Structure formats: C-alpha cells, structure tokens
Amino acid sequence: MAVKIQLKRFDELSKKELYRLLQMRAEIFIKEQQCPYLDPDNKDVSAWHVLMKNPDEKIIGYARIFPPGAYLPGATAVGRVSVDRTYRKRGLAYRIMDKSIGFLKEKFPGYPVEISAQSYLIGFYQNLGFVQVSNEYLEDGLPHVRMKLYFHS
Amino acid sequence: MTVKNSTYTIKHWDALSTYELYEILHLRGKVFVVGQQCTCIDPDGKDPEAFHLTVKNGNTLIGYARLFPPGKYYDGAASIGRVAVLREWRNQGIGKEIMKRGIAFLKANFPENPIIISAQSYLEEFYKNLGFVTVSDEYLEENMPHVRMKLS
Secondary structure, three states: OOOEEEEEEHHHOOHHHHHHHHHHHHHHHHHHOOOOOOOOOOOHHHOEEEEEEOOOOOEEEEEEEEOOOOOEOOEEEEEEEEEOHHHOOOOHHHHHHHHHHHHHHHHOOOOOEEEEEEHHHHHHHHOOOOEEOOOOEEEOOEEEEEEEEOOOO | OOHHHEEEEEEEHHHOOHHHHHHHHHHHHHHHHHOOOOOOOOOOOOHHHOEEEEEEEOOEEEEEEEEEOOOOOEOOEEEEEEEEEOHHHOOOOHHHHHHHHHHHHHHHHOOOOOEEEEEEHHHHHHHHOOOOEEOOOOEEEOOEEEEEEEEO
C-alpha cells in the first residue's frame, strides 16, 4: 500500500492534521491501552511530527521526534510511535522509525537517540539497533525500559 | 490573579490557531481524561463543527466549553458540551459564567431552537439553577451517569 511520510514542525501542522494526530494518539494510547493520561502534554510544540498518510491523505501512522535537550539532556528522542489499528502488521512502524532515525542521524549525528519504550516492544527496538540501558520502571502505570541508539561514523 | 481578570472569547473552529486548538485539547485532557480518569477519546471528530468558548486569565487558559449550532449535535437543538474549569480555579463562579455566556450566544444566534445537553448526573442541580429541565432517565456515557436536559 502506498503511504507517504512527512516531517513537520508544530507550527507547520494544519489544524486538521494536529486534530487527527491527537485523535489517533487518544484512540491508541488512551482507549486501546486503557490509560487515562495527559496525551497533549505541552511537549508537542518542541517536536517534529512524523506523519504517515494513506492515499486518501489520512494520517494512519505517527511519531514525534525531539531535538537534543528538548525532551532528554544530551540526547534526541522519539516518542508516541503509533499505527492506526486497521493498518497494523504491515511493517509500517518500522518505516516510521527508519524515517525518524534517518532524520536524526542526518541532523544530529553527534547525539544518541534515547527512548522510553514500552517493555513489550523491546524486541522491535532492538531490531532497529537500540540497546536497553535501564531496568524496567512504570510510566503512566505501564512497564517501560530506557533504550538508546548510538550513531557510529 | 483574581477571576475578575478573566477574558471570555467565543471563536468558531475556523478562527482558532493551531496553538489555541492545542491549548484547548490540553485543558480538556487535564479535566476529563486525567481528572475523571476516563479512557475516552476526547478529540471525537465533532470539534470542527463547533464554536469554542475560552476563558483566559492573563495568558493561561483556565476554562472552556464548546457550543454547537442546531443540527450539529442534536437535530433541531443547539448544544453545549465539554464544560471545563481547571481544578485550581473552581468554586469561583467561572463554570456558571461560561454557561451564561454560552447560553446567551446560542439564544442570540439561534433564537428558535432549544438547547439540549448531556449532563453528568452530579451536575443536575447546577444546570437546573440555569433553567435546564431534566428530560430523560439516567444513562451511561463513557461509563459515567448522565441525564439529558433541556433549556427551551
């Protein structure tokens, strides 16, 4: 299936795009994962937004990327990685991560990429080159581990 | 800062900036998702049809409601929803003021139509004091008890 991926800063997003990405995040992280947490956490204004769109221009996949220091000191970060329920198991999350990592490698090659990953996704992130750098902890009531990806020249 | 320094504004979705929309969804997330521990999808797709009433104290958004013209939420009736005030600003009459202004706006623009709301049951008295009457039995919405109320 043909998808396109766009990277936009917060102020480049249209209202429709912002609304749809927050709606999709709520569908997945709040409803599907039964977690009543504050998804629009005010950090989105500092992020790049990775929008994966289907041929009808609907956002069906997403991630947000932070420059060094905006989320974690000394590292860039990727978060809210999500794919609409009806588009799962087609490798789209890998494509979103590839795009995100490629962007960060080009723009901030001197910084590792650090993520707070849900534990059940450790294998997924390891396949992308991330290594686990912490013990398990709870975030919004769900088990997470910290993982890091180092760029070697 | 006192509540007297608050600014009330009503804007249609079309007039909102992206940042204003984000601020609104942030406040609604705080009050409804986190505050009421509700695993509900707050951006429900209906916001582009609504007018958005915001209450700001200085630069901070502290209160909100969304106003629907007739036919956008209920057939033949206007509606008010997502009435929210940040916890630290409660019990100062802001919720009542939001409702008074929302009602005035809808009455001025759609004088022929009643206003129908799906009200959380614990707020029935609050809305009755504003002139609403209960027009349904209790039902569950997002697992929380509600009643339908009407202002003619």
